[in-house]
Amino acid sequence: MSRIGTGVAARWSGRPPRRVAAVMAATLGLSVALGGTSLADRNANGASTPAVTRAGLDPSLVAGRGASVDFAEQEAENAATNGTVIGPDRTAYTLPSEASGRRAVKLTPGQHVEFTLPGAANAITVRYSIPDAPNGGGITAPLNVTVNGGARKSMTLTSQYAWLYNQYPFSNDPNADLLHPDWWITECACVPAATTPTPAITKPFRPSHFYDEQRLLLGRTYRAGDRVRLTVPAGSNAAWTVIDLLDSHLVGAPHVRLVAANVLAFGADPLGRRDSADAFDRAIAFAKGKRLKVYIPPGTYQVNRHIIVDDVTIEGAGNWYTIIKGREVTLPAPAPDGSVHTGVGFYGKDASAGGSDDVHLSGFAIEGDVRERIDTDQVNGVGGAMSNSTISGLHIRHTKVGLWFDGPMTNLKITNNVVVDQIADGLNFHTGVTNSVVSNNFIRNSGDDGLAMWSEKTSNAGNTFDHNTVQTPVLANGIAVYGGTDNTVSNNLVADPIREGSAIQVGSRFGAEAFAGHLWVRDNTTVRAGTYELNWNIGLGAIWFYALEKNIAADIQVVGNHFLDNTYNAIMLVSDWPVKDLYSITNVHFKDIRVDGTGTSVVSARVKGSASFENVDARNVGAVGVNNCGAFNFPSTGSEFSLTDLGGNDGGGTTGPWLAPWELPNTITCDDRPPVVAPPAPSPW
Structure with missing residues (x-):
């Protein structure tokens, strides 16, 4: 969302009910680097077997979901290199945390990474990061491209559209003081303006938005097995160059329209x-x-x-x-x-x-x-x-929002587009957009929600987000629905949200009209989602429901979704401390869900209300299956949030079945900051 107050971080409006020790980055349990080890080229001619992925996953794990694109994605950490693999890391404000799959390759001048083409290609896209200028504003630096050691092409990389700092709405100045000294700061557990002496912050404060990408036509068509080498020249003024991935394309001939207003x-x-x-x-x-x-x-x-x-x-x-x-x-x-x-x-x-x-x-x-x-x-x-x-x-x-619509308007179809490197949202249906479809679009590196329906003042109604891919939103969510009536989010692939949001959010916030009618969230796959909420000091869910300004009481069906490699919880339902006794979440139904790996729980509830669960299968669960704090009043009658077991809820982890009979309907099992257990990589079910 492109507005003040985006993300949870606008300002912490109330302390958690229980004081806990400050959570350090290591608490994530997912910041284990590879020790800075430099990888040698993997065979005699510097080539490696092509490893094609989708959102850093084996494509078989996301078959039929997300956008059907005309390129092959290859992660740099799977290619041949004499550079250094960085990551994995899911801690905000680090280079690997914003990389696809949370890993990348760091090159110094003279080093390279080499990709083996999996199919015919005549063009490439390179996602990369280079340093900012010392006082902000970015630099430029060269990157050489060769295929099979042949003629060299050069790309001029830039960091002029990357590197934001500080608090929302961010600064280009790495040396800036706090933009909002009256806001809650997690790092010092304080409101600096109310603290004597005022705590110092480390500058640059909260650097983010590290990556950019560029496209290059190669001038001819190369075959599967040909080797594309990216080399940082010895004289580069960039102290380092991080390569995240390479997309290889086979671009067709230009379209010609003879009878037209040219x-x-x-x-x-x-x-x-x-x-x-x-x-x-x-x-x-x-x-x-x-x-x-x-x-x-x-x-x-x-x-x-x-x-x-x-x-x-x-x-x-x-x-x-x-x-x-x-x-x-x-x-x-x-x-x-x-x-x-x-x-x-x-x-x-x-x-x-x-x-x-x-x-x-x-x-x-x-x-x-x-x-x-x-x-x-x-x-x-x-x-x-x-x-x-x-x-x-x-x-x-390099626009603010790729596509932003202010209704009332109806019957818009947005298909087969690529939206990358935005300062704010990828796409936003803002107020009164009806009967419209967003389908088969690819969104990467948005500075806010990748795709959003925001029903401010007037409800969005009858809209569908279907078969889209959203990767690495730096702030907020992959897909967000703020209020509205009879909308659908289906068959999407959402990967690697970075901070203050998650893969999918259903939120009553930002002045949105209430949810009404139904909301279908069906057959989506999320991976490496469930970020660490800096202001609340808790881990979010891959899908999270947030009742901040109104009840969420529409008919919400969450069916057929796969939540893979969840950093914290798979499912979260939450309100905010100042309104915890005012608003509830009810009438939410989870059915035919697969949860493969959670750092903490399958379900975390921090709100009044209820939800039903049917055929929700889970494995590799890192903590107790259900964290049920309700509204934190801890009445003797049990939690203010009830779970209804409709059968077929199987699997779990080290603590036993994820939905144990003794947890039903509303047993208090309140530990929303348990130790994080990094789950194994997703695998076929």
């Missing part, structure tokens, strides 16, 4: 030397008058403001070929919506002006220039209100 005919510059926004406007106006499509041929086009779209189809040659790229521009005076900047973006008309209708965008990339988080700024890749519209085949990076 933007070149209206003065657009495909070399990006001058601003083409006015030319785009002229092409759109002509196309609407002649009932033609707008075509943007291959090239890089400079656009430094919003392009307003309504009743128009705009096609590019493909997102590897048609790139719309813009600078962030400071406005001479704040806009009515509070924006102080503008930048590249395709926007429907504002809902107050009736919104836009019949808009179709496809086949191009949007590259912004957003390096700081200003929540009032409309510097998103796609925005406004668009009804009866489609968005497909876009590649969006």
Whole structure:
């Protein structure tokens, strides 16, 4: 969510009821590095057997879930290298914690990592991190690319879009003092402004958002078994370069539309030397008058403001070929919506002006220039209100939010897009979006929720998030639903949330309208989820329900989900201490669930209410199966939260069956900070 108060960390509004010792990073039990050991190349010619993964997992474990993508993912830690594998680590503010699969390869100048192509490819994407400048702002550094030792290509890596620091909404300055000295700080267990003397913080304070990624066309097609080597040249000014993964692509020929309003005919510059926004406007106006499509041929086009779209189809040659790229521009005076900047973006008309209708965008990339988080700024890749519209085949990076929609609006289909390296959300349905579908999209490295439905002021209703992949959201959740009516989250793959959120959140918060009708959470897979909540000093669940502002009482069916390698709990239901006796969570039904590995419990309840469980199978459970604190009043009648066993709940861990008969319906088993037992890697069920 792109607003003040995002994540749990806006401010701790009440101390936990029981004081505990400060939880150190080691408590996670998951920060074991590999001792800094340098790995030698794995065979005589420097190649290794290709290990293709999905979200760092064997693809068989996530078959049929997540987005179907046109690339093969290979983790650097599985490739041949003379560098150093870092991780695994799930502690926030570390390089491996933000890496896919929580491991990566660190190279110093002169070192390399080499990937063996699993199939034909003519393009690659490299996800990487390099250091920030000492005073912020980023640096650039080279990375050499060779295939089979042949001709060298060079990529210019940058950290100008990475490295945020401090408290929300974050700073680009590694030397900054606290942005909010009146906020609760976990590190000192204090409110600094109320503490005498004021505790010092270690600078840079809470560094995060380390990674970026770049794409490169290789110039020809290579075969399976060919070796792509990434080498940091000896003269690099980057003290280190971390390679997280390589995606290999087989990119098709450019799409051509002959009968169309070609933007070149209206003065657009495909070399990006001058601003083409006015030319785009002229092409759109002509196309609407002649009932033609707008075509943007291959090239890089400079656009430094919003392009307003309504009743128009705009096609590019493909997102590897048609790139719309813009600078962030400071406005001479704040806009009515509070924006102080503008930048590249395709926007429907504002809902107050009736919104836009019949808009179709496809086949191009949007590259912004957003390096700081200003929540009032409309510097998103796609925005406004668009009804009866489609968005497909876009590649969006370096904007604030990839796609942000303010309704009322209806019948929008968002499919087959890639959204990476955002300062805030990947996509957000904000207020009054109905009967719309987000399907087969790939989201990586969002600075906030990967996908969100936020029913502020007006409910989102009848929407579906289906078969999407969300990886490494740096803050908050992979998928979040804040209020709404009759919505569905299905067949998604969510991996590696970093902090103050988890894979899936169902939340009554941020001023959202109440949940009504039903919410289906079906057939999703999460992995390495359940982050450590810094302000509460507890571990979250891979899926967590949060009743902060209202009861959660709609018909919620959580069916067919797989929760793999959970850092803490698989399932969590929680309220906040100041409202613990006001709000409850009821009418939640868990059925046909697989839980493979928990650092702590299968279920953790810190709220009033109830839930039912049927055919929930668990294994490799690290602590007692159910942690049931209820609302922390500890009445003699039992916990304020009741669990109903509908049968078929099997398995457990070292403490016995996860759902033991003596725990039902509401036995108090309150230990929400047990020792963490790192689960084994997921395996076939």
